[in-house]
Amino acid sequence: MGRLFAVEIIYRGIFQKTLAKNISRAIVLAAHHEGKPGISFGRYSDSPERNGIPAKSFAIVGTDQETLERGMAKYEPKEVDITIAVDDTLCKGVESWAWYGLQPVNQKIKQGGTLIVTSRETPDALISMAHRKEHPYELCIVKGTPSFSGLWVYKDDHTDVRILGTIARILPELFTLNSLKKIILAEWKDSVKVSSAERAYERSTSITVRPNQGNPETPYKFDLPKWHEMGEGVAIPSIPKGKQIEDPTTHAMGGYRPDRNPTFKKFSTRTMRPVVDFDTCIKCTLCWLQCPDTCFDVTPDGLYDANMQACCGCGVCEAVCPVPNCVTMINETEFRDNSSQWEAWKKDKAGYKTWLQGKIESRPERSHGFRYRGQYKEQIPEMLEIAREG
Amino acid sequence: MAQMVETLEQHHKTDETALITGSEAIAVACKLADVDVITAYPIRPYDTVMQYVSKLVSHGEMDCEYIVAEGEHSQFEIVKHASAVGARVFCGSSGVGWMYAMEALTVTPALRIPMIAMVGNRALDDPGAFGVEHNDALTVRDLGWMLVWVDSAQEALDTALIAYRVAEDRRIFLPCAISCDGAFLTHSQALVKIPAQEKVNEFLPRYNRGDLLLHPDNPITVAPQGNEDWVMEIRRQNYAAMERTTAVIREAYSDFERIFGCSYGNPFFEEYMTEDADIVLMGMGTLSIPMKVAIRQMRKEGKKVGFVRLRWFRPFPAEELCKSLGRFKAVGVVDRDYSFGSPYMSGVVTNEIRTALYSAPGPKPPVLCFICGLGGREVTLPDITRMTESVYKAAEGKTQPLTQWIGLRE
Numbered sequence: 101m102g103r104l105f106a107v108e109i110i111y112r113g114i115f116q117k118t119l120a121k122n123i124s125r126a127i128v129l130a131a132h133h134e135g136k137p138g139i140s141f142g143r144y145s146d147s148p149e150r151n152g153i154p155a156k157s158f159a160i161v162g163t164d165q166e167t168l169e170r171g172m173a174k175y176e177p178k179e180v181d182i183t184i185a186v187d188d189t190l191c192k193g194v195e196s197w198a199w200y201g202l203q204p205v206n207q208k209i210k211q212g213g214t215l216i217v218t219s220r221e222t223p224d225a226l227i228s229m230a231h232r233k234e235h236p237y238e239l240c241i242v243k244g245t246p247s248f249s250g251l252w253v254y255k256d257d258h259t260d261v262r263i264l265g266t267i268a269r270i271l272p273e274l275f276t277l278n279s280l281k282k283i284i285l286a287e288w289k290d291s292v293k294v295s296s297a298e299r300a301y302e303r304s305t306s307i308t309v310r311p312n313q314g315n316p317e318t319p320y321k322f323d324l325p326k327w328h329e330m331g332e333g334v335a336i337p338s339i340p341k342g343k344q345i346e347d348p349t350t351h352a353m354g355g356y357r358p359d360r361n362p363t364f365k366k367f368s369t370r371t372m373r374p375v376v377d378f379d380t381c382i383k384c385t386l387c388w389l390q391c392p393d394t395c396f397d398v399t400p401d402g403l404y405d406a407n408m409q410a411c412c413g414c415g416v417c418e419a420v421c422p423v424p425n426c427v428t429m430i431n432e433t434e435f436r437d438n439s440s441q442w443e444a445w446k447k448d449k450a451g452y453k454t455w456l457q458g459k460i461e462s463r464p465e466r467s468h469g470f471r472y473r474g475q476y477k478e479q480i481p482e483m484l485e486i487a488r489e490g
Numbered sequence: 491m492a493q494m495v496e497t498l499e500q501h502h503k504t505d506e507t508a509l510i511t512g513s514e515a516i517a518v519a520c521k522l523a524d525v526d527v528i529t530a531y532p533i534r535p536y537d538t539v540m541q542y543v544s545k546l547v548s549h550g551e552m553d554c555e556y557i558v559a560e561g562e563h564s565q566f567e568i569v570k571h572a573s574a575v576g577a578r579v580f581c582g583s584s585g586v587g588w589m590y591a592m593e594a595l596t597v598t599p600a601l602r603i604p605m606i607a608m609v610g611n612r613a614l615d616d617p618g619a620f621g622v623e624h625n626d627a628l629t630v631r632d633l634g635w636m637l638v639w640v641d642s643a644q645e646a647l648d649t650a651l652i653a654y655r656v657a658e659d660r661r662i663f664l665p666c667a668i669s670c671d672g673a674f675l676t677h678s679q680a681l682v683k684i685p686a687q688e689k690v691n692e693f694l695p696r697y698n699r700g701d702l703l704l705h706p707d708n709p710i711t712v713a714p715q716g717n718e719d720w721v722m723e724i725r726r727q728n729y730a731a732m733e734r735t736t737a738v739i740r741e742a743y744s745d746f747e748r749i750f751g752c753s754y755g756n757p758f759f760e761e762y763m764t765e766d767a768d769i770v771l772m773g774m775g776t777l778s779i780p781m782k783v784a785i786r787q788m789r790k791e792g793k794k795v796g797f798v799r800l801r802w803f804r805p806f807p808a809e810e811l812c813k814s815l816g817r818f819k820a821v822g823v824v825d826r827d828y829s830f831g832s833p834y835m836s837g838v839v840t841n842e843i844r845t846a847l848y849s850a851p852g853p854k855p856p857v858l859c860f861i862c863g864l865g866g867r868e869v870t871l872p873d874i875t876r877m878t879e880s881v882y883k884a885a886e887g888k889t890q891p892l893t894q895w896i897g898l899r900e
Binding site: 145175198199200289324325326327331332333334335336337338457 | 600602663668701702709710711712713714716717719720722723724726727729731839869
């Protein structure tokens, strides 16, 4: 038997599906250039047409057809040589629309395999977001913002070929830089893209992530019921009504927290989250009313606390809030837990204020989609700079 | 006043006899079953049912929501939803009308909706034709519908009551289509005993959707999306429900006999003059009438021919039927349907019987297929004689074509 290669690309629905497809196609084409057969496909029960939902593309390559068929016989690979996350907030895990709980970003990486992330964060920041793994793996950062390359009018920022050049360096058995350059020219007919791939190849470095590094939490999961344990008639019981909330300081009960879906959390479906300045909130109810995911809990003191089990990070609350800087969307990479902001504020208002200011100053922007018209244009020079200088 | 009440009470307790068509008999069953929601869209021959139902409603004899939809798809969707909120429902169609409802027909068993439908069997277009063929009802044979064929107006009425009893049983919750041959049954009047309302009430409990009731007090989501992690388990549940139908049907027929004093013998198939038969012919629906006449004639000529009429096609009574057919030297199945390109180019019923026999433990007589009576063509006595001769030859070990077209101009 020959050798089987598997690469997965984890991306955000809609915005990055073309980018992911371009990468997985190019992997197969470059390997094919060296006589290795392969296939490229999107995980079928993902929903790449849903805004920001994590989804996967795969490239499977074998040194010969029979070996490849070993890989094709599976719905998706059980383990991969390389995992690519084209949005660094995905390092917190993958909760697909296909409902399987929260998969660690590195779940499928083989011993000695590599996680490639496009990010401007430090290795330490990314490592602390990813769940711990039982064996060591390599982390390789391709510097960049979450790219929309290939989607409608968005500019080609060469994220695809920079990742491909990195793969040629990490796993030359899959394809060499030479083969990659040939297929880039054949596919894109762009010699600048070839030089981008070369530069990424030259500059690529990785560090080893050890089993004692990373998020120590057990990822959220659930067991699928047996056929006779499921309700009949394709009927799903509703989510029960909510309950009152306890005030952490006075222990008074009040407010309302709706019960939420027990099998679909949104811990990794968002790329940013709202932070709320409870001192300036005028309790107008607009965020609570307009939130499409009913993510706001009503506190006993009549405030609105965004619950991270339900927040998709859409930013509607920020848009409708009439008070300047009361609700601010912050990139998800800034956070390490999903705890209640209101409880933190109740316990230590001064401390919360400092925390809040720190978050707002550090990075008040989102990683997919844009907060206002024209923001993309403003970011182009920065993206070009990254592409040039890596 | 007191006298009027007494008369009404008496009426409630008395059986009556009426001269009605098979379609009217089904409408009467709907009235007796106190159906809550009925939807309709005209297509011949099913439309005779909707005409009679609308008459019952307008005369104040029946109290139900009677909705004429803008097409069969909506027609079946409306009752599907009504059933989900706890209404006893009825609808029906024919031929291409049934096909137009196909998407609704596929989701009905999946959602475990105990819908009762009448299929006035009609040839599928083209050519536009009114006459009977069984291909319309048979299209849903793999989807979880119970399918039953009747051969008289009386049986249509009785079977409709039995169908409600079985479909609405919490162990089942599957839809049931009652097939009535176009023209021969839907448009032909016969004397029918209409049972007393009191007996029907005893036989047929109210529909209780229980845990699956779509109601604000029982909040559930019905019909979500599911991926490869869920679909097999859902299909397995329908498999289990269909598996339970055989016992529940048997139970219902035995209760029917106890309450109405009328026995159908074996619920799944009727046997006629089979005790000493060498060979048998088989079929579904009103074919039984010319068959019985021909068999009586042939018996006089010394030919020991019997007839087996299949009532329930789904669930298919494989074990029992094979046990019975194993007694004969050969079997000829009359298919009032076609299945172009199927094994040996035979009809649907024939191939079902051959499949059943293949895995049966007992003897396996040769099974011949006769495509006959399509588009409502009469199955004549000479046709039946010809089929019988061929089956006899097969019984003697002579090779016969596995599929023969009978009654064709050639």
